[in-house]
Amino acid sequence: MSGTKSAHISSEQKTHLISFMQENKELVEGKFTKNFTFKTAQNLWNRAAEELNSIPGARKDWKQWRKTWQDLKAKTKSKKADIIKQSKKTGGGPPPEDLDLGEEKIIQIIGNTVIEGQDVPESTIRFNWDGDSSSQLPAELLEPTEEQVEEKKKERILPEEKPQFSRKRKARPAERLDKSLKASEQLVKLTTEKNKMKEKYYEKKILLLERQVKAKEEIAESLKIIANRLRRNNGSLL
Template identity: 30%
Template sequence: MSGIPSRRRVTYAQLEQLWEFLNRNRHIATGFNKTAQAREFSKRMWEEITQTLNSHGDGAIKDWKGWCKYWNDYKSKLKKMTAALRVSQQRTGGGPSQVREMNEIEKKFLNLLGEDFGQGVPGARVEPFEEV
């Protein structure tokens, strides 16, 4: 990681700061950076927020790639949680949910990504491979 010491835990304050940054820069939050110019802009923005996130004395310290990877991993975690909650809510038989509810910061990030995040494409159907 280019000489930056790494601590493992991201603090709640860092998550709040990351949410504020991504809320102001939703195009970075969703990751639609297809052109070289868009990727370069995204890199500069991640470098900028990295300084802010690393300035929290008791939190994780990462380079811009580390924070970008953290965000991608966090989105993946949210997608899995959303799917598990949806399956749990659609179960028959009643009773309490077997999946923990999302906390406030997770709900904020999910709201940022949109209510249909992790839902899949409605009505999409994948045909099975033909046997040869």
């Protein structure tokens, strides 16, 4: 659906868009899983556009509605950052404007962590809508908007909610030695088991050969007895 882009969305459309994203947080996270595929995301954005265009207000295609959501996020996060910044100032001046109900919901959806001074692009799913639904995923799944990059420069991390990144601890020498010993023990165990299997195999093979030799000897002895009897019988006839 192309259509002509309207300048402003209605408050009802804004409320519905926020509610839709709140119900489909996979679109916000922008990560594909076994249960949330590329095709699933495409269908959701298409459904969002149809629902929003059925409400009085702006008329947009799915890409324009996605851009609207990105702009709402960027504006809300910038406003939240300004509120926190103003609250830490000791001087005078007018108090900052509070977040409205819709903006509060947006903060709840995206999380209360805002970033300042880092040009880290926010995850948004990039679609190739014109392609076949079975086509491969685009090479770049994360595509920040210019507004998002600019807003990242104004935002900052709240100290009490700064994400804790766990660093992978390097293995100590004793741990590495222990792992090497365990690997060696496992190798010795496997080698021993292999040798035992070979030993049993050769034992069975030798036993079989012995039985074959014994059987041949018994056959030879039987043939010898038969030959002797035949000679005696022939002698008596003469």
